[in-house]
């Protein structure tokens with residue numbers, strides 16, 4: 001891609017509707033400020049990779065996006081609607097309202113977080129049936145086709161304890177897709193996998209990118225970010241330090257902190 | 271030894287006691303499991319009040335010997351206007367007492383559940399009762415199975431205390447058999463054997479359930 | 488209730504706790520001895536210990552007390568209620584203690600044992616200097632937890648006529664025609680005693696918690 005084309009496609013992205021927006025978000029744990037005045041817009045069909053050293057607040061930001069962590073200040077908007085609290089802070093949403101909005105945001109966890117007492121198929125059907133109130137037949141049909149798509153049609157009746165890490169994470173992705181979410185949040189989806197299993201999960205995620213899913217991905221897989229991200233957001237110390245297209249970020253980082261981060265990575269992986 | 275012959279002759283007495291013990295244990299088990307689950311909810315609640323009340327109840331039961339507690343109910347229930355006979359007083363005592371122990375087991379299992387598992391439920395829009403019933407309680411119960419097994423043995427053993435408030439359970443029937451015919455050796459030995467059999471069956475059933483639960487943990 | 492009534496119930500509580508403590512003092516080493524029998528797989532004695540643990544562990548304390556008090560005279564061993572009570576409680580707690588000690592022995596780290604061997608320690612010395620201190624530490628939380636259970640099941644010996652807290656409360660109730668107050672007093676008093684054990688148990692658990700566990 002030439003620089004011109006990059007700019008063109010960036011412009012095209014900017015014209016798409018904003019799916020998820022955080023504005024002025026801050027969060028502390030006790031006296032430890034973890035997020036400081038974070039603002040970020042995720043456009044439809046964008047893949048935003050969140051990079052940054054460990055402890056920089058990436059997970060906390062992701063968890064604030066669906067209010068698993070309650071921010072201290074700032075607002076989260078899902079398709080323009082405030083989530084968790086009324087705008088201007090204060091007044092917390094009722095649990096039911098919050099839950100209804102959460103169904104529109106998928107989440108994939110570092111340690112899979114499959115429900116261990118359910119089979120693979122039940123894991124994928126569970127929320128559609130018991131939260132979205134789909135009929136069992138409808139939910140099963142969707143679940144079966146999703147499991148086929150992530151290559152696990154043969155494991156439908158297995159329990160999570162019997163699966164490899166890569167298989168578990170693919171089930172978790174199918175579980176997220178079954179809700180037909182507007183955006184999926186991934187928190188280091190490959191970090192707890194054995195190296196030889198990372199590829200199968202990334203392949204599934206790459207498919208989603210191609211199909212135009214909107215995704216926010218916290219990851220340490222630099223190759224994935226470089227090839228697949230529409231935008232890279234680099235965090236350090238609770239701030240967004242740098243944000244831009246992957247080519248620019250990896251070839252010509254604008255800040256000293258990003259340069260050092262990339263150098264440490266390169267050193268470790270050679 | 272014709273003591274044993276005498277006991278065999280009057281085995282119907284022992285069997286009635288055995289039947290009663292089994293019935294009491296089954297009711298006590300079901301009741302205390304239900305009470306235990308219900309009590310776990312306030313114990314794990316984020317709200318201060320319910321959590322405190324739950325903790326006080328559970329801690330109180332854990333500090334009281336079962337015999338004294340059963341006696342207390344035996345004398346207290348009538349003065350509260352509750353007209354239970356000895357048999358039901360005994361069952362209620364077993365449930366109230368062991369329910370607290372079950373709750374403590376479930377609370378421990380819940381606290382040890384991976385946090386992400388519950389968060390996944392919340393992230394997918396589960397709340398309140400459905401979150402509890404579909405996502406939290408099943409793994410809590412699966413995790414608690416071995417300890418619940420130990421508590422079931424405790425229910426069997428506690429049920430023998432009820433002889434003191436004249437509930438016609440196994441030990442009570444053995445005592446009346448021995449006082450009527452003076453056959454202490456054979457009657458008590460028979461009863462010890464029946465308790466042993468009961469507990470062994472409970473343990474093997476729990477072991478089987480545990481193997482089923484294994485893959486679901 | 489007169490002050491004498493309170494006193495007699497308190498006295499009963501003291502009797503109960505004394506019985507518990509005696510049985511614990513006897514039952515802990517007895518359990519250790521039986522665990523060693525199991526560990527060394529002494530023929531016959533090993534099987535007898537297995538049977539003893541399996542049966543007594545599942546036998547209600549009330550029933551065991553009745554068996555010992557009423558049935559043993561038939562085979563020529565008769566005892567005062569108090570001795571029968573102590574024997575009951577000791578046998579009962581020792582069955583659980585055997586399992587606790589055995590568990591610690593089975594999990595004794597092999598490398599420490601090998602190290603002791605390599606220093607040429609004899610069997611006796613190895614046990615006293617290396618194994619016993621280690622298993623005492625690892626068994627302590629479970630032993631204290633069993634002591635708490637033991638204190639709670641001691642009132643069972645009321646069945647063979649020992650005047651302990653339960654009987655003391657019954658007597659007061661029978662005399663005053665008001666059974667409830669003496670039982671409430673007995674319950675509160677005894678709960679405080681058990682609470683002391685529970686607190687000890689928690690302190691021990693915290694102090695001796697296995698690493699990585701909290």
Ligand SMILES: Nc1ncnc2c1ncn2[C@@H]1O[C@H](COP(=O)(O)OP(=O)(O)O)[C@@H](O)[C@H]1O
Pocket residue numbers: 029034052053054055056057058059060061
């Ligand atoms: N629940 C929590 N309680 C207290 N501190 C927390 C909690 N979660 C995260 N933190 C702290 O917040 C900081 C950022 O954590 P996190 O968002 O997990 O970073 P990252 O995902 O980038 O590694 C860290 O210093 C971490 O110790």
Ligand SMILES: [Mg+2]
Pocket residue numbers: 058059060188
């Ligand atoms: Mg993280």
